[in-house]
Structures are given as C-alpha cells and as structure tokens.
Amino acid sequence: MSAALAVPRRLPPAALLAGGAIVLGFIVLALLGPWLAPYDPTRFAVRLRFTPPSLAHPFGTDEFGRDVFSRVLAGARYSLAMGFGATGLSLLFGVPLGLIAAIRRGAVETAIMRGTDLLISLPPILLGLLILAVTQPGLGKTILAVGIVYTPILVRLTRAVALGVLAEDFVLAARARGESDVSILVREVAPNALAPIIVEAGLRVTFAILLGSALSFLGLGPQPPSSEWGLMIAESREFIAQAPWIGLAPGFALCALLMSVNLFGEGLRAWLDPRAHG
Numbered sequence: 001m002s003a004a005l006a007v008p009r010r011l012p013p014a015a016l017l018a019g020g021a022i023v024l025g026f027i028v029l030a031l032l033g034p035w036l037a038p039y040d041p042t043r044f045a046v047r048l049r050f051t052p053p054s055l056a057h058p059f060g061t062d063e064f065g066r067d068v069f070s071r072v073l074a075g076a077r078y079s080l081a082m083g084f085g086a087t088g089l090s091l092l093f094g095v096p097l098g099l100i101a102a103i104r105r106g107a108v109e110t111a112i113m114r115g116t117d118l119l120i121s122l123p124p125i126l127l128g129l130l131i132l133a134v135t136q137p138g139l140g141k142t143i144l145a146v147g148i149v150y151t152p153i154l155v156r157l158t159r160a161v162a163l164g165v166l167a168e169d170f171v172l173a174a175r176a177r178g179e180s181d182v183s184i185l186v187r188e189v190a191p192n193a194l195a196p197i198i199v200e201a202g203l204r205v206t207f208a209i210l211l212g213s214a215l216s217f218l219g220l221g222p223q224p225p226s227s228e229w230g231l232m233i234a235e236s237r238e239f240i241a242q243a244p245w246i247g248l249a250p251g252f253a254l255c256a257l258l259m260s261v262n263l264f265g266e267g268l269r270a271w272l273d274p275r276a277h278g
Contacts, residue, residue: 098158
C-alpha cells in the first residue's frame with residue numbers, strides 16, 4: 001500500500017510562518033481593498049495632481065490626482081490573481097501530463113516531453129509575448145499566458161518524481177495485483193509525488209507574479225484605468241523625477257509580495273524536506 005503524504009511532526013520553520021502571515025495579509029488586503037481604500041482609485045482630481053505623500057494621501061497622488069495608496073490597495077488583487085491563477089492553471093495542465101508521460105513510455109512520453117522541451121527553450125517573457133501578441137490584452141488572458149509558460153516546468157518535475165515513485169516496491173506490488181495504470185497513478189503515484197509538486201507550486205507563484213507584472217509593464221496585461229502594479233510602474237516612468245512616489249509605492253508593494261511568497265515557499269520546502277527531519 002502506498003505511503004500517504006508525510007507531514008513533518010516538528011514545528012513549521014519561522015520562514016514558513018512569517019511568509020505565510022505576510023501572504024495572508026496581502027490576501028486580506030486584496031479581498032477588502034475596495035472597502036479599505038480611503039478614495040476611489042479611479043476618480044480624477046486634477047487639482048490634487050502630483051500631491052506629495054501626506055496624512056491625507058499617504059502615498060501621494062498621481063498625474064490625474066488619483067490617490068496612489070487607494071490604487072495600490074486595489075491593485076493587490078491583480079497580482080495575487082495572476083500569481084495564484086496562473087500557478088493553478090499550470091498545475092491543472094502540467095501535473096496530469098507529467099503523470100501520463102511517466103506511465104505511458106514510448107510515443108506518448110516522447111510527444112509530451114518534446115513539446116515540453118520546445119516550450120522550455122523559449123525565454124518566459126518571450127513566450128508570454130508570443131501568446132498575448134495574437135489576442136487582446138486583459139487580466140484573464142495574462143493569467144492564461146503565464147499559466148502556459150510555466151506548465152512545461154511542472155510537466156518535467158512531475159514526470160521526474162513519478163518515475164522515481166514508479167520504481168518503488170509498493171508500485172510493483174500494485175502491478176502484480178493487476179491494478180490498472182489509472183489506479184496506480186491515482187492511488188500510488190500521485191499521493192507520493194505531492195510534496196515536491198506543492199513546494200514547486202509555492203515557488204512558482206513568485207515567478208508568475210513577476211512575469212505577469214512584467215507583461216503588464218509592457219502593456220499586455222490589464223489596461224488603464226486598472227491599478228495593476230506593473231501597469232502603475234509603467235505609467236509612472238515619465239514622472240519619475242517630478243513625482244517618484246507614483247512608481248515607488250507599487251514597486252515596494254510588489255517587492256514585499258514577492259519576498260513574502262518566496263519566503264513562504266522556501267519555508268514550505270524546508271518543512272517538507274525529509275532530509276531535514278532527522
């Protein structure tokens with residue numbers, strides 16, 4: 001019988017707890033941002049344009065007089081949607097393909113892995129640009145493009161882990177009992193391959209957020225008057241000397257989110273690593 005996913009008995013590392021707490025804080029801000037924002041993030045107030053940070057406007061105002069603090073709060077949901085949405089799509093496509101490639105050796109495996117190698121050979125930003133260049137930009141299409149970009153990585157990881165599990169004695173015993181390939185994948189391989197896939201998915205969220213913001217910076221993500229952080233940074237370029245706070249606020253928010261997600265992923269990796277349990 002296969003071994004279930006082993007959850008370490010020791011306490012989670014501080015990195016996992018700290019990163020998880022900060023990520024949870026960002027999720028709360030993303031959900032409650034429209035109600036927590038002191039101003040309408042899309043309302044123009046031309047008389048207040050380029051107002052420096054103050055008590056009334058903690059992050060100042062932009063070239064249209066919009067409150068930057070309100071826009072940063074409203075933009076959190078875009079980055080989180082791109083990170084978790086794209087990672088979810090890559091798991092949805094990548095894990096089944098990796099499992100199939102591991103158990104269906106031969107032509108099926110060759111076709112899946114050669115397609116994976118082709119996609120991996122392209123730089124992520126270039127592949128994202130190629131996917132979005134033929135469609136109208138938008139949040140949903142950016143999530144789809146980023147998900148496709150990172151699917152091959154999860155296909156390769158899942159296949160490698162599954163091949164190791166398939167060589168175990170309990171899988172050989174399942175084959176001797178006459179279990180089908182589907183049963184072996186679902187009952188034997190998938191539970192034992194779950195830990196490294198979860199860790200990789202946690203780290204992949206960071207790259208998905210970064211790539212999504214980069215595509216938005218290039219104008220291929222959510223469109224104005226959206227408050228997506230990459231788009232806000234792009235719009236602030238021509239005012240960087242006159243009003244640097246317009247780009248610094250979303251830039252710092254993006255860095256804080258990336259660092260917290262990466263901290264959470266590293267902590268999760270250390271907690272689930274069986275070599276660290278001794």
